[in-house]
Amino acid sequence: MYAVEVRDHIMLAHSLPGEVFGPAQGLHGATYVVDVAFLAESLSPDGIVVDIGRAHAALKAALAPLTYANLDALPQFAGKVTTTEFLCRHIFDRIAGAARAGALGPGAEALQRLRVTLNESHVARAWYEGAL
Amino acid sequence: MYAVEVRDHIMLAHSLPGEVFGPAQGLHGATYVVDVAFLAESLSPDGIVVDIGRAHAALKAALAPLTYANLDALPQFAGKVTTTEFLCRHIFDRIAGAARAGALGPGAEALQRLRVTLNESHVARAWYEGAL
Amino acid sequence: MYAVEVRDHIMLAHSLPGEVFGPAQGLHGATYVVDVAFLAESLSPDGIVVDIGRAHAALKAALAPLTYANLDALPQFAGKVTTTEFLCRHIFDRIAGAARAGALGPGAEALQRLRVTLNESHVARAWYEGAL
Amino acid sequence: MYAVEVRDHIMLAHSLPGEVFGPAQGLHGATYVVDVAFLAESLSPDGIVVDIGRAHAALKAALAPLTYANLDALPQFAGKVTTTEFLCRHIFDRIAGAARAGALGPGAEALQRLRVTLNESHVARAWYEGAL
Amino acid sequence: MYAVEVRDHIMLAHSLPGEVFGPAQGLHGATYVVDVAFLAESLSPDGIVVDIGRAHAALKAALAPLTYANLDALPQFAGKVTTTEFLCRHIFDRIAGAARAGALGPGAEALQRLRVTLNESHVARAWYEGAL
């Protein structure tokens, strides 16, 4: 399996309602350094998994609504608990949707899986990996 | 598959008997920066893979007997060659045991796999991944 | 000059009023991975710049009021613009105060300077360095 | 599954013909920080996946023809587009060949898979993983 | 002293004529992950060292002529040996010029020093620091 992974970041505020979250129940924030890996069994005729420029652009587009945002105030997250795991899946779904819609360009039909990793500090990160 | 990974470290002494270890046959030591990843197909009702506070605590508990230790002098390692690979598995077994014993809290029943990575320098690391 | 540097982190929310901050004027957040360096021309009789356990504790104490906090709601920051640079100085002042009050233990009288670095993403950081 | 991963690097020039490569069509270059992971289900009698000294040597040998090279001028790459993905596979094939030829020493028969990762900047990397 | 540091990268080809460069005398290449630190004794009325958006833009502008370039073919480097140290100074001079020309915006008059660091691999880097 081949993979290409690109990186970007977001800085956002949110709160995590639920006793399990302890001090993170209050409004706080995070920088998430976000990696998205694109996986395929074979390369395109150009010898790539994905056009890396389009990969960076798709990641940036997926992150745009979260950039410098307060997730507690965004309608699309009303009633949701925006844990790191939840956000991994949310970003996965957006990039997967873009891939299916052709935003990753010709050759991207061969993409089979994506993995989205959110690095939240030097001691914690989360990811979601699934089929396209 | 979802995952959450947390990090801690240990600083220990040991020797590695066996010709294959060359200069590492003598008593020396290592800092191991240890990552443990908890993997599950689905999230708990709180939207998490595992309570991250309990995950950090389980890692710290698994590492405690190794912290500032000379492994050559610990009875539990008598007759063992404490390679990085061996230690990955040793820590895996301790955290897996804690998980099965309920130390990771409610919701952790969904955990399916663990991966324990020991980073021993800027140019070498090892890991063990297995089912819970 | 000798130095010892230790690391911890905080995850907080804030907004940055002022046109220069563009999209960061709204409520958002950050993970700051915080390094504090303790500098001295000579070592203590024990051969150290500072007791590293006390150094970690002093950093943790300085960060405690900022941990999982919304800075916009904290009285001590009313009317302040809590930029990364401002927070570097704020944490510097708290650790410097602790050092002067003896919290770093015997031998810490020789400390001459501190540097506090806030890493806010994989592409940006800030620091403040000054005399004790 | 156990794994051991070692790191080295190369600094090379090349061009990437093909419209998809945009500005990278011209002659430019890259530092690739290269990780190779050796994976096995079980450990050797010595308690290792692979002799780490031989692993480092096998990686260095695989990288030698690419070190300080201009790939556009190397006969073995004539007519090839030397993308990061292509180079992952090229290095994989060389190390896999060395493993099959016994260069990794006794015990290496248990190796099952390799993964070769090329880190090309702080925001992009690629890898190839396959069975031995 | 306060500082803000931002990061970007370039991927270029060049050769280094001179016996001291050994195998790097031939045409090869490098990824340089470039950090530029802006230093000032005091903060602007907004509480910053420099507008971080403008800082990123000034770095990108300084790097643009080197991006995906073959330095051996650029007229501005004819007769020059484009060592990592030389490139640190070259980028320093460009950003310093931009700062003096006002590209960093109001408040940047207080800037006193710059430091440009080129990370060329996981085991080597160089920097140049000087007064503005």
Next chain:
Amino acid sequence: MYAVEVRDHIMLAHSLPGEVFGPAQGLHGATYVVDVAFLAESLSPDGIVVDIGRAHAALKAALAPLTYANLDALPQFAGKVTTTEFLCRHIFDRIAGAARAGALGPGAEALQRLRVTLNESHVARAWYEGAL
């Protein structure tokens, strides 16, 4: 001021006698990822601070007696407390001696300062910087 910094590592055992060291009083160990920075106001006629090959070799030579060693058993450290700070200075003195003895080659006369950094974990490091 120009600088070039190179990296290598050592893995050693030692104990730290003295109440201040708490659990580190017993025999334990560490991986030290070691950076040495060479600083000069001006570049050599070749456009470098130091021959990077010789810099790597000088670092390796300075580290050789500590590699896979038990410092408690080495005569040169009898009666010494081998703290990270002490080891920074020890390595500094060895490299400074090599520099003065000409091991860094022609052009190295312009070197003015060295800084030796020992990274002992992901949360702690120490350094010593001084004039040559």
